[in-house]
Amino acid sequence: MTLADGLLPAWAHGAITILGLAAVTALSRGFFLWSKRDLRLPDALQRALQVAPLAAIVAVLAPEIFMTHGALIGTWRDARLPAALAATAFYAWRPGVLGPLLAGLAVYMPLHVGLGW
Amino acid sequence: MHLRDLPRDRHFRHGASDMLAFGPGLAAWGLVTGVAMTQSGLGVGLSILMSLTVYAGSAQLASLPLLAGGAPMWVIWASAFCVNLRFVIFSSQWRVHLGHLPRRRRLVLGYLLADLNLVVFQKAWPDRDAHQTGQARYAAGGAVAVWTVWQVSSLAGILLSSLVPLSWGLGFAGTLSMLGIAYSLLNDRAAWVAAIVSAAAAVAAFALPLKLNILVAIAAAVAASLVMARAAQVAERSA
Numbered sequence: 001m002t003l004a005d006g007l008l009p010a011w012a013h014g015a016i017t018i019l020g021l022a023a024v025t026a027l028s029r030g031f032f033l034w035s036k037r038d039l040r041l042p043d044a045l046q047r048a049l050q051v052a053p054l055a056a057i058v059a060v061l062a063p064e065i066f067m068t069h070g071a072l073i074g075t076w077r078d079a080r081l082p083a084a085l086a087a088t089a090f091y092a093w094r095p096g097v098l099g100p101l102l103a104g105l106a107v108y109m110p111l112h113v114g115l116g117w
Numbered sequence: 118m119h120l121r122d123l124p125r126d127r128h129f130r131h132g133a134s135d136m137l138a139f140g141p142g143l144a145a146w147g148l149v150t151g152v153a154m155t156q157s158g159l160g161v162g163l164s165i166l167m168s169l170t171v172y173a174g175s176a177q178l179a180s181l182p183l184l185a186g187g188a189p190m191w192v193i194w195a196s197a198f199c200v201n202l203r204f205v206i207f208s209s210q211w212r213v214h215l216g217h218l219p220r221r222r223r224l225v226l227g228y229l230l231a232d233l234n235l236v237v238f239q240k241a242w243p244d245r246d247a248h249q250t251g252q253a254r255y256a257a258g259g260a261v262a263v264w265t266v267w268q269v270s271s272l273a274g275i276l277l278s279s280l281v282p283l284s285w286g287l288g289f290a291g292t293l294s295m296l297g298i299a300y301s302l303l304n305d306r307a308a309w310v311a312a313i314v315s316a317a318a319a320v321a322a323f324a325l326p327l328k329l330n331i332l333v334a335i336a337a338a339v340a341a342s343l344v345m346a347r348a349a350q351v352a353e354r355s356a
Contacts (some may be wrong), residue, residue, distance in 0.1 A: 022170035028201035030227040032208040048342040055338035078126035088267035097297040104293035
């Protein structure tokens with residue numbers, strides 16, 4: 001806060017900001033856990049909200065895989081597409097987490113670190 | 118049940134071991150986040166404080182440039198809350214499964230439950246409408262596992278930041294490890310529709326600040342799922 005600028009040393013200012021951020025984490029993650037009364041959203045909405053975690057993961061993944069500098073990837077010389085394909089193929093063969101990760105990295109690392117894709 | 122007895126509990130152990138499958142990907146992300154904190158100029162002490170207390174990777178990454186630029190505290194807090202809005206939605210899901218716990222305990226547990234926790238939880242307990250015995254202990258096991266892997270790797274990133282080659286694209290390892298869990302959740306048509314709608318919305322709304330594209334994508338997927346459920350009802354009635 002501008003008021004605190006002159007009054008607090010920089011580390012204290014940083015620490016207060018960070019502890020405030022910790023409170024933001026607690027507030028957002030506990031938002032519907034605070035109330036003592038049993039909160040029930042309408043059943044239809046509650047059920048529809050069940051797709052929220054999947055949607056959130058996909059929403060993080062899609063830009064990471066398909067976009068670069070805020071636009072869709074325009075070149076095939078990007079290591080991420082073949083790596084995601086390899087991970088997908090591995091998953092189709094043997095579902096799991098570690099296998100697809102390693103298959104993807106086996107494609108990604110040589111292309112990215114070796115060829116600079 | 119006493120907290121002391123948790124480590125021996127079957128559900129707790131199950132929750133922890135299910136989560137450890139994601140260990141490598143999670144560790145890659147933690148490492149990258151740790152490096153990013155120190156390299157933003159935050160300093161080792163404050164980076165450690167941030168890792169241990171804020172414990173929300175995306176909000177941490179979003180606040181770093183604001184902290185470095187000397188933005189007012191309330192701006193930093195407000196933007197972190199926007200980045201964390203998905204947790205508000207998730208907490209309504211957790212309420213179903215943790216609502217029976219004493220308030221203090223459910224708030225502490227809730228604070229520790231990250232994205233991955235809910236996704237893995239939903240996978241293990243497919244009936245999402247009701248509470249079942251063991252769910253809170255399962256969630257606690259997952260929370261402890263994620264916390265440990267994340268903090269160890271993040272602290273390693275903070276302390277070894279000059280040695281970690283970011284140009285290798287380590288962050289992409291985290292992305293690849295999430296692909297597996299996303300695929301494993303695609304077990305019916307509603308999930309496929311939600312995923313496709315969400316991916317399209319997240320890409321289309323990418324230009325929004327504060328990662329609000331993720332919130333737009335969630336809203337679009339939830340709306341699509343509401344519409345599909347209603348359409349299925351109508352079809353059933355007319356059949």
